[in-house]
Amino acid sequence: MHQIRRVAMLSLHTSPLDQPGGGDAGGMNVYVRALALELAATGVAVDIYTRRTSPDQPETVALDSLVSVHHIVAGPFGKVSKEALPELITEMADAVADHVSALPGEPVRVIHSHYWVSGMAGILVAKRLDLPLVHTMHTMARVKNQHLPQGQSAEPGVREDGEQHIVAAATRLIANTTAEAAELERHYDGCEQRIDVVSPGVDLKIFKPAFRDRSRQDLGIAPGSFHVVFAGRLQRLKGPHVLVKAAAILRAQRPDINLQLSFLGSRSGSDKYDLQALIEERGLQDSATIYPPVEASKLADWYRSASVVAVPSSSESFGLVALEAQACGTPVIATNVGGLPRAVSDGRTGLLVEGRSPQLWAEAIASLHDFSETRIDMGRAASVFAGSFGWEQTAAHTVLSYDLALTYQYIAPPGC
The missing domain is CATH 3.40.50.2000 (Glycogen Phosphorylase B;)
Known part of the structure; x- marks a missing residue:
């Protein structure tokens, strides 16, 4: 039986409720939502935090009996560009920490942040609540800049610096592939012993070869x-x-x-x-x-x-x-x-x-x-x-990363 019964996920720059394919919504939105629901199927409660963009948004939306999306207030209502979001990191972190502290029932044991803005906020939340931080990059500035297509602006230095800080501060890092794990080590001096490779999944009930x-x-x-x-x-x-x-x-x-x-x-x-x-x-x-x-x-x-x-x-x-x-x-x-x-x-x-x-x-x-x-x-x-990439495998390996984060919360794993 795994140690984790409840986790707080941070997806602050984009909501898992948004339609993928437009704006800032893409594969990460699918990932956060699907992973949360599959974790719930194993008995892990998930509280997802995202920034409130409209006064009409409810404070909380239930995706499942064990999965809730919480809209925290930070900055103005309306969309804020990813370039401007770093200015709201401290405000978002305070709002998340306050909400997590007030949650009834089973306590949150791990903070899991997605993308660098959430990772920077996650560092502050984890420190305030004395909890381990697990972080998934999804994309990395130095990797994107290395493969920059003609006509596209480079990712800013503040993001590179933020990701460097996250890699140093996170208890565990989750990479999608061994190639991404190698990029974390090469571009950000990531410690191999703190990186867990967990492949994303696919909803095989929806995506199937029929008709x-x-x-x-x-x-x-x-x-x-x-x-x-x-x-x-x-x-x-x-x-x-x-x-x-x-x-x-x-x-x-x-x-x-x-x-x-x-x-x-x-x-x-x-x-x-x-x-x-x-x-x-x-x-x-x-x-x-x-x-x-x-x-x-x-x-x-x-x-x-x-x-x-x-x-x-x-x-x-x-x-x-x-x-x-x-x-x-x-x-x-x-x-x-x-x-x-x-x-x-x-x-x-x-x-x-x-x-x-x-x-x-x-x-x-x-x-x-x-x-x-x-x-x-x-x-x-x-x-x-x-068919070998079901979300249940992603959830199972993610839980193992959470367990390692709890084990090594206050000490570095061997080799680091």
Whole structure:
């Protein structure tokens, strides 16, 4: 029996109640919500803290009998950019600590922060309440800056410094992959003995390989088209423009491919990235369409309607979209960066592309179009591969990290 009965999760810059695919909502929102619900299934109560952005938001929303989302008041109502959030760290930490201290029933034993803003607040909360801090980076400034796409601003120094402080102060660090663990050690002098590798999961009850023809028909995907789906925030980091440019190359070089592109997402925050303008500039209005983000069950239909799902990111700590798509029996083409080589088995469940050259992406798309039997075999292998990434495993390994945090709260583990 594990030691943990209750944990406080900090997701201060974005709420697990938000729709992924737009603004600041993405894979981390899915991660926090799914992990909390799976922890609850093992008997662990989870109190999630996020910043209140509207006076109309209830103080608490129950996701489950053991999972509550608390909206704490810090700063003005309304959205605050991630760049401005550091100014509110102390105020957010005080609000969280006050609320945790007043919780009735089973006491919180561990603070688990997500993303660097929450990590900085988590340090203050953990110190005030004398609790261990477990932190999950999700993304890291120094890694993103190392793979910075042209035209995108570098992550600020205050974030790099904050992440360095978190790595030094956290009791345990959770990395999505061994590659991310190595990046924590290389870029932030992270102690190997304090890093736990825990793979994210996928909801296998929703994302499953069923009714592919029906999904295509219901979504209006033209018969005979080679349908490529992108799901995520429409920003340069995620690379939807790579697909548009690759599609323009294919139109010129391979007019026999009846290519149809579907982009599910919206712009991220203040990002001026205009994908629609690029689509029109390349004359692809008849084959490339942007749709708003959709909830999970509808997203699964989109994945099943796809011939392939594309993840042309310049940096990914893991790539939940790749895993969800494969769970639906759809092969994935992804950039060979970050955690994507862990999420996609190259040549077996999809293809990994070196870099984001539109020509290379065009060739990868064309190869899966031309070898349809290979693509079908990849889809079958993809669903089997993704089946080993259930959230119950993520929760079980996370609990082990919590237990280690309690064990080493006041002493460093051997080797550190």
